[in-house]
Amino acid sequence: MPTIFTHKFDTPVYNGTVSFSTGLYINGQFVDGSNGSVIECVLLRILLIANGKTITTVSEATPKDVDLAVEAAQNAFETTWGLNCPGPKRGILLNKLVSLMEAHSDELAALESLDNGKAFNIARTADVPLSIECIRYYAGWADKITGQVLETSEDKLTYTRHEPIGVVGQIIPWNFPLLMFTWKIGPALATGNTIVLKPSEFTPLTAIRMCHLIQEAGFPPGVVNVVTGYGNTAGNAISSHMKIHKVAFTGSTLTGRKIMEAAAKSNLKNISLELGGKSPNIIFEDADLEQAVNWAAFGMFFNHGQCCCAGSRIFVQESIYHEFLKRFTAKTQGINVGDPFVADTFQGPQVSEIQYNRIMSYIESGKKDGATVHIGGGRHGHKGYFIQPTIFLNTRPDMKIVQEEIFGPVSVIIKFHDEEDLIRQANDTIYGLAAAVFTKDINRALSTAHKLKAGTIWINCYNQFHANVPFGGFKQSGIGREMGEYGLEHYTEVKAVHVNLGHKL
Numbered sequence: 001m002p003t004i005f006t007h008k009f010d011t012p013v014y015n016g017t018v019s020f021s022t023g024l025y026i027n028g029q030f031v032d033g034s035n036g037s038v039i040e041c042v043l044l045r046i047l048l049i050a051n052g053k054t055i056t057t058v059s060e061a062t063p064k065d066v067d068l069a070v071e072a073a074q075n076a077f078e079t080t081w082g083l084n085c086p087g088p089k090r091g092i093l094l095n096k097l098v099s100l101m102e103a104h105s106d107e108l109a110a111l112e113s114l115d116n117g118k119a120f121n122i123a124r125t126a127d128v129p130l131s132i133e134c135i136r137y138y139a140g141w142a143d144k145i146t147g148q149v150l151e152t153s154e155d156k157l158t159y160t161r162h163e164p165i166g167v168v169g170q171i172i173p174w175n176f177p178l179l180m181f182t183w184k185i186g187p188a189l190a191t192g193n194t195i196v197l198k199p200s201e202f203t204p205l206t207a208i209r210m211c212h213l214i215q216e217a218g219f220p221p222g223v224v225n226v227v228t229g230y231g232n233t234a235g236n237a238i239s240s241h242m243k244i245h246k247v248a249f250t251g252s253t254l255t256g257r258k259i260m261e262a263a264a265k266s267n268l269k270n271i272s273l274e275l276g277g278k279s280p281n282i283i284f285e286d287a288d289l290e291q292a293v294n295w296a297a298f299g300m301f302f303n304h305g306q307c308c309c310a311g312s313r314i315f316v317q318e319s320i321y322h323e324f325l326k327r328f329t330a331k332t333q334g335i336n337v338g339d340p341f342v343a344d345t346f347q348g349p350q351v352s353e354i355q356y357n358r359i360m361s362y363i364e365s366g367k368k369d370g371a372t373v374h375i376g377g378g379r380h381g382h383k384g385y386f387i388q389p390t391i392f393l394n395t396r397p398d399m400k401i402v403q404e405e406i407f408g409p410v411s412v413i414i415k416f417h418d419e420e421d422l423i424r425q426a427n428d429t430i431y432g433l434a435a436a437v438f439t440k441d442i443n444r445a446l447s448t449a450h451k452l453k454a455g456t457i458w459i460n461c462y463n464q465f466h467a468n469v470p471f472g473g474f475k476q477s478g479i480g481r482e483m484g485e486y487g488l489e490h491y492t493e494v495k496a497v498h499v500n501l502g503h504k505l
Contacts, residue, residue, distance in 0.1 A: 028221025076222030277433030299462030432474025
């Protein structure tokens with residue numbers, strides 16, 4: 001019998017009780033894993049304690065459980081979903097899920113904060129609304145998946161069909177657990193695919209809770225299956241499974257390489273990858289300085305810096321460098337770091353001890369390489385995995401803190417004079433996920449945006465996301481796009497049909 005997770009929230013920002021099964025969700029049922037093992041969900045952060053506290057356990061999936069999930073998904077695809085469930089009906093079910101998410105918005109935000117450590121108010125005003133927007137958007141696409149009729153000759157009818165792939169595997173990260181869950185299932189379900197999804201073992205709770213809402217919405221058993229497990233077992237089983245013909249992954253570039261290799265070595269499955277970043281944020285001398293500072297801080301420290309598109313390399317034109325630094329320093333020092341369930345908290349703890357130690361090792365690397373710690377550079381407080389918002393100065397392009405993704409609240413500020421050299425430095429990275437430009441000169445803004453090698457460019461803003469706008473990276477930041485109409489392309493196969501109307505041999 002799977003564990004029942006019950007938790008009473010008694011906080012300044014949310015009060016309520018949650019209670020739900022934390023079993024694997026396979027074929028419409030919550031079940032134990034095949035070997036009966038569990039994963040501990042550890043409350044390392046919320047109570048600000050040093051050594052952690054187990055809040056619940058979730059069932060652990062093994063490769064055998066992935067096989068069972070794939071079998072359930074394949075059966076659903078062949079009987080109750082895919083081409084057996086018309087687009088309008090798929091849209092109705094997705095909209096029912098939207099209504100349930102809206103009804104449980106506060107609960108979902110509280111679970112996200114409890115599990116991940118992000119501020120409740122940010123989860124409630126950003127993560128949850130964006131997740132709802134995503135499912136609503138793709139509900140609208142469900143009955144609009146169309147092909148084309150192509151003119152060839154008068155004695156032949158030629159047309160294309162965009163058919164669902166079948167069983168798709170999806171693996172999501174721990175930094176935006178709920179949002180990444182919806183980014184994955186939205187386009188897959190709208191196009192008629194069935195799903196086997198693995199959430200991060202660090203943050204499984206909102207994915208499991210969403211399964212209860214999916215069940216309540218009336219999705220047929222087997223359409224969505226969620227297997228909570230570890231990457232080297234359940235994740236590897238998904239990416240190498242011979243009956244999964246597409247895998248989507250969001251996470252590190254290192255893991256993305258492994259998934260790509262497993263996909264190639266198994267059945268050459270279709271892949272889409274949204275990976276790491278080291279995004280440049282460029283502040284020109286004519287920028288609205290107050291707004292540039294506000295957006296730069298938001299772009300860097302949002303979600304504790306645990307954001308793949310974080311603007312961690314801030315390039316500032318030399319004529320405004322000192323004034324920008326003064327204002328950005330004050331803004332950074334004003335960030336409230338602490339308990340996610342306090343109203344004015346902006347930065348909570350890092351997600352785990354592993355991530356905390358990784359970030360601190362980068363900070364030590366920066367110091368060792370000769371960069372200057374302007375502010376921060378250490379633990380915030382004496383308990384929990386809190387890190388001071390950190391600014392490095394006097395860096396070199398070859399330093400690890402300039403080249404590698406830190407995934408924490410650590411920024412570098414770099415002075416520039418020559419615009420040509422600026423573009424070279426901005427593009428001098430293996431990544432190409434996002435970038436930003438701040439200037440009042442629209443010609444300069446667009447010219448710079450077009451020269452930057454990144455999948456998303458923000459002009460005079462940062463971290464802006466919409467369900468109808470694609471997101472993805474150049475270079476080693478990934479393959480393919482999520483969101484928008486572009487996101488649908490990865491979940492259909494195009495079939496060309498030739499009908500002979502009179503051509504004779």
